[in-house]
Amino acid sequence: MRLSAKVLGGPVLALWLLPVTAETQMQSVPAVPLGGTATRLSSIVYFDPPNEQRVKLRLSGSEMTPLPGNVFNVKQLAVQQFNLAGSREALVEAPECLYAPLDGEANSAGHLRLTLGDNKIRIEGDGFFWRQSDNSLAISNNVYTVMKTGAWKVSAP
Amino acid sequence: MKRFARLLAILNAGVLLGTAGSPPSPSPSEQEIGLHAGRGYFDGNARQVVYYDHVVVTNAQGRLACERLTINLPPAGAADSHPTNAVAETNLDIIFVDSKGQTNHLTADRGTYDYSVVNAVTNETFTFSGHATNDSPQAVFSGEPLVWDNIRNRFDFGRHVDMQIKVKSNSGGTNASPFNILK
Numbered sequence: 001m002r003l004s005a006k007v008l009g010g011p012v013l014a015l016w017l018l019p020v021t022a023e024t025q026m027q028s029v030p031a032v033p034l035g036g037t038a039t040r041l042s043s044i045v046y047f048d049p050p051n052e053q054r055v056k057l058r059l060s061g062s063e064m065t066p067l068p069g070n071v072f073n074v075k076q077l078a079v080q081q082f083n084l085a086g087s088r089e090a091l092v093e094a095p096e097c098l099y100a101p102l103d104g105e106a107n108s109a110g111h112l113r114l115t116l117g118d119n120k121i122r123i124e125g126d127g128f129f130w131r132q133s134d135n136s137l138a139i140s141n142n143v144y145t146v147m148k149t150g151a152w153k154v155s156a157p
Numbered sequence: 158m159k160r161f162a163r164l165l166a167i168l169n170a171g172v173l174l175g176t177a178g179s180p181p182s183p184s185p186s187e188q189e190i191g192l193h194a195g196r197g198y199f200d201g202n203a204r205q206v207v208y209y210d211h212v213v214v215t216n217a218q219g220r221l222a223c224e225r226l227t228i229n230l231p232p233a234g235a236a237d238s239h240p241t242n243a244v245a246e247t248n249l250d251i252i253f254v255d256s257k258g259q260t261n262h263l264t265a266d267r268g269t270y271d272y273s274v275v276n277a278v279t280n281e282t283f284t285f286s287g288h289a290t291n292d293s294p295q296a297v298f299s300g301e302p303l304v305w306d307n308i309r310n311r312f313d314f315g316r317h318v319d320m321q322i323k324v325k326s327n328s329g330g331t332n333a334s335p336f337n338i339l340k
Binding site: 137142147 | 187188189190191192193194195196197198199200201202206208230231233239240
């Protein structure tokens, strides 16, 4: 896994990436005191060998602030998931969320947008809970979905 | 037989939202379906979305309402964005406009949509069970279950079939029994 980030808080970024892979290698991360705010975050997760050159996941955020309990407040979160062919399978966007990297969980009372399959399915809602272990996402309020699909054919007898 | 065919045409015009009123088309265009719900749950591994609480689905032809809607999405990267399966449960209520511009009202406890392509053979069915009833300007009918095979254009009324034909009185009417629908 390779990383690039302009950060003001190296340990913060380390915690952010901890659950992603144990093989994390950080580059160009200045050492700053814990409690700082990281900005313009970007991290990439690669597929396992033999596809280690292909991007599996790209995470980004405009700002991340540490909170008590190994929780981070992330702004403008965007998570993109790709398949082996390089096509994007999913995009998660949230203006703001709380991220617990050690637990592999994220939640927010704010808005969330999930885009699937070449923008053909878009799911939005307010308030969410995401869990990495089972790749699940619960949206608690005002769920709205737009699905683009081929029109069904009906031939009446 | 003509009346029966006409009745089936009414039924088949749009048994489940999405089929409602869609005329036969050799090259189906893309349609947009909107879905509102109180809350939802997305299982990324199973690629399944479950919607709860006052679920309302709308498209150009009508509206579907229920309390729980489960949609199984196609595998990631699949060229066909068709959901492979959808189950609408509890107080299923569908209002749709058929190809003749007539409003139909279908209710059931449960509705299931199944879509698959196996060995280049497409299967697509709509199944309604639990007091499944459709009310159109021409007839009210029910069956257990009501199954529409959208590929083979075949309707199965199941058991406990009940049909009530609505006869309009007009000056040019006939004395034919409204129940002679098979003639």
